[in-house]
Amino acid sequence: MKSIFFSLILIIIFFITHVSVFAQNGTIKGIVYDKTDGTPIPYSSIFLVHSGTGVVTDDNGYFALTKLNEGIHKIKITYMGYDSLIVDIDLKKGxxxxxxxxxxKASLEIEGVEIIAQKEVMKTETxxxxxxxxxxQIxxxxxxxxxxxxxxxxQILPGVVFTGDQGGQLYIRGGTxxxxKVLLDGLAVFNPFHSIGLFSVFDTDILKSADVYSAGFGSEYGGRISSVMDIRTRDGNRNRFSGKFDIGTFGSKMLLEGPIAKEKNNKKENSASFLLSVKGSYLEQTSKFLYRxxxxxxxxxxYLDGYGKIAVQTTNGSRINLFGFSFNDGVNYPDIATYKWNAWGAGANFLILPSVSNMIMEGVxxxxxxxxxxxxxxxPERSSHVxxxxxxxxxxxxxxxxVFKYGVEFIGTWVDYDFTNFYGTDCGQETFNSELGLYLKYKWVYKKIIIEPGIRFHYYASQSFFSPEPRLAFKYNITDNIRLKFAGGLYTQNLMSATSDRDVVNLFYGMLTVPEVFSSEVNEKKVKNSLQKSQHLVLGLEFDVLKYIGINIESYFKNFSQLTNINRYQVFEWDDEFILETGKAYGGDVSLRFDYKKLNVYASYSLNWVTRNDGIIxxxxxxxxxxxxxxxxSYSFGKKxxxxxxxRWNYGTGFPFTKTKGIYPRSESITSINSNFNNNNEVLGIILDDINTGQLPDYHRLDISIKRRFIVSERVKMExxxxxTNAxxxxxxxxxxxxxxxxxxQLPILWSVNYNVKF
Incomplete structure (x- = not known):
């Protein structure tokens, strides 16, 4: 292991030394901003007019044009919905x-510009x-x-399955x-969805981007074996105080933002802004007379959610963000169950842009x-604290x-699960787990080929296990309109659910860490640890049909070579609580996007198979x-x-379920040696059929909404x-x-009215 880390350090030193040679040529770098509110614009296109080459800004709006000769360079910057910017820059040697x-922002938006911009990005990224x-889009x-x-x-993305309006969860290409993994500004969010299933903890109005990796994600992400959602919030308005108020039949929302220290006349000065979002639901109260x-x-x-952020930016574009959140959810079924959860977090993320280097430093x-x-x-009551x-x-x-990337990550997690089973046995768990991750990743673009190899070294201290995890992504631009792509990798994780993934309805979303010692075997092989493991393969094609149509086709295979699950065969309290399983998820999907003039159409079809093998069935x-x-x-019409x-229309074939084979009278369990069998009461016992051999009817639903916008003034707009829902x-x-x-x-037809004002 020491030799691996030593080799890794040598590789990093080599690349740092190698990159310093680039400084012998001239470099133009910078950040692209929205002039209205001063926020960075990600994924805008930067072109060198004379050479016809260019790059795309990253998530932070940053770009770097390297290896440039001395002289005057004409640069053209474009982004959908904005006027193009052309500037001349006189560059000296080195x-x-x-x-x-x-x-x-453009006074007149060019037709189909969003699809065109996306196509340019797709040519340079895997x-x-x-x-x-x-x-x-939301x-x-x-x-x-x-x-x-x-x-x-x-719910409309390819490969995503949603199990229900009430307590439903998202399953992404076979993963529970x-x-x-869900990240908010680099911080893990353990439960991103509310119990009603229709709402997340995230406020759409503060989102900068949300990247959903359904398989084959890169080496910068670790600790999960199926998918990643990387969500980033935007900065507050740097130029003026603004906000938005929403009120409706389901809930309400407030958003406030503005400058703390303004940058005057777009000069190179330090600046700071704030952003505050609060949203909540009062559906329990309004439904008693609106939806009886x-x-x-x-x-x-x-539910009640709050998020706050202070963003500080320096003269050269470097910045630090301080953020915090509080998410709360509750359900109360009288005489049946009471359920609630709350989450809070705080942290800082930063971006450093050294003045004389083509390097970006980011951290959380x-x-x-x-x-x-x-x-x-x-x-019995259950609780989970993470x-x-x-x-x-x-x-x-x-x-x-x-682009060459590398990084290091330290994670520490305390888990406290409290549960007593029907035997009166304490089945709880209290553990601390630490993890260390190191990764390398290199994106190499050569003519029509993009290759992105990477490797992650992940160490789990509780398992004393070091996991090398290679990753690879590849794209070949067959023509300007057809692209072939591939991704794959190895993945591991330490966390597991406190409930069985066989449970169709379970609001309780508790967490455990996998047992440190396991006596089971997988495929007749003794296991060395109980980490959950998977391997991914993805193959796809991208087509640009005509000018405003994009088609994406992908097939995937996930091999879950080791999974930890609740032991459904447990009879006695001394039996193992958990068992090791294997699983497979495979299939394919097709998606089409059309964006022309005022009409936007999106359609997707997914075909999937997901199975598990517990060693018996x-x-x-x-x-x-x-x-x-x-x-x-989505169609816009009328004046302005x-x-x-x-x-939106959704159709899905029915979910599998385990049928009831019979019912019988069963005596209550004897809990002590002094119990009298003759005095015990009988309860109804259930004889179950083979697991998930039944199938529910097909699901389909149509949702419709109509919006009317009112422009009060240049800054004040109402909607x-x-x-x-379920029209x-x-x-x-x-x-x-x-x-x-x-x-x-599921929920029947539900109507809603909402009014909002922006200023």
Missing amino acids: EVINKKFYLE YVSVQRVNAK TQLPSIGGIPDLAQYL PIQN YANENGLPYN VAYSDYKIGLSEAVA NGYTFNMNFSYIKGKN VYRTHFDRRHNINITT DAWQIDM LILGV YNYYNIFYVHRLTNEKIY
């Missing part, structure tokens, strides 16, 4: 010029099994409850929620805390279109939805596009949103009660 560039989501969906939300948009037809006792869901230091509790009338710290440093060296998971179709449309109509009131089955055979349905 000089490094660092500038800020400001784009003004982007395998990744969906880049922005706030504009607002082009029907707004359930009148407020657009990331959770609603994620615990196997999906859905449930005469009301819909018992409430943060702490988060998550508590969840469930009290049931017929089962907290921990994160520290990472990332370094990027840029040479034209080529091979079974389908309860989220193994074979076919899934999503179609969305004052009207907008959005529609009225009318929405209908034709289809009775989608959620599950069937085993004892009463009662069918429990």
Whole structure:
């Protein structure tokens, strides 16, 4: 192990030394900003007019043009919805010029410019099994409850399966929620979705970007075996105080932002801004008189979320952000169950741009805390408490279109799970786990080929296990309009769910760490540790059809070579609580995006298979939805596009479930040697059929919303949103009660009204 780390250090030193040679040529670098609010613009195109070459800005709006000869260089900067900017820069030999560039929003948006801009980015990035989501895309969906939300948009992405409106979770290409890593500004969020399932903890209006990696993600991410959601918030308005207020039938929201220290006349000065977002639901109260037809006792869901951020920027574009959040959720079913969770966190992330180097330094230091509790009338109470710290440093060296990245990450996690089973045995767990990750990644662009090899070295202290995890992404631009791509890698993780992934309905989202010692075997091989492990392969094609149409086709295979699950065969308290399983997830999907004039259309079809093998049987998971179709449309019309109509239709084949084979009278368990068997009461016992051999009916739902915008002044705008969820009131089955055979349905037709004002 020491030799591996020593070799890694030598590689890093080599690249640093090698990169210093680049400084012999001239360099132009900088950050592109929105002139209106002073926020960076990611993924804008930077072209050298005379040579015809260019680059794309990164998530921070940063770019670097390297290996330039001395002389005057004409640079053209473009981005969708903004006027192009052309500047002349006089560069001396060996000089490094660092500038800020400001784009003004276009008075007339060019038709289809968003699709065209995306195509340029796709030619220079591998982007395998990744969906880049922005706030504009989310607002082009029907707004359930009148407020657009990331959770609603994620449901239309290829390979994503959503299990229900009430307590539903997202399953991404065969991975369970615990196997999906969610990052907010670099900090892990343990539960990103509220119990009603229609809303996330994230405010759409503060999102800068949300990258969803459904498979084959790069070496900069570790600690999960299925997928990653990397969510980043924007900075507050640097030029003036502004905000937004929403109020509707489901909930309300407030957003405030503005400058703390302003940058005058776009000069090179330090500046700072703040951003504050608070949103909440009062559906439990309004549903008692607005939606009594859905449930005469009301819909018992409430949540309250808050996020704050202070962004400080220096003269050369370097910056530090201080942020914090508090997310809360609660459900109260009278005489059945009470459930609530809360999460909070705080931290800082920073970006450093050295003046004389083509290097970017980024880092995060943060702490988060998550508590969840469930009290049931017929089962023991359960609670789970997870907290921990994160520290990472990332370094990027840029040479034209080529980028070398490396970094280090330290993670510490405390886990406290409290649960007593029916035998009265304490099945809780209290542990501390530390992890160390090191990674290398290099993006090499040669003519039509993009190769992105990487490797991650991840050490789990609780398992005393060192895991080398190679990753690879590849793209070949066959023509300007057709691209072949591939990605793959090895992945591990230490966290597991405190509930079985066979449970269809379970609001409790607790967490455990995998056992340190395991006596099981996998595929007749003795296991050395109980980490969860997987291997990914993805192959795809991208097509640009005509000018405004993009088509993406991907097939994938995930081999879950080692999974830890609740032991469903446990009979006695001394039996193992957990078992090791294997699994497979494979399939493919097709997505189409059309963006022309005022019409936006998106459609996707997914075909998936997800199975598990517990050493005794091979079974389908309860989220193994074979076919899934999503179609969305958004159309703007009227004077100044004052009207907008959005529609979404979803169809999915029914989920597998375990049928009830029979019911029998069963005596209550004897809990002590002094118990009298003759005095024990009988309860109903259930005989289950083979696991998940039944199938629920198919699911389909239509959502519609209509928006009307009112321009009061240049800065004040209002919007009225009318929405209908499950427009034709289809009775989608959620599950069937085993004892009463009662069918429990998803949410019926729900109408909503929302009003918001921006200033």
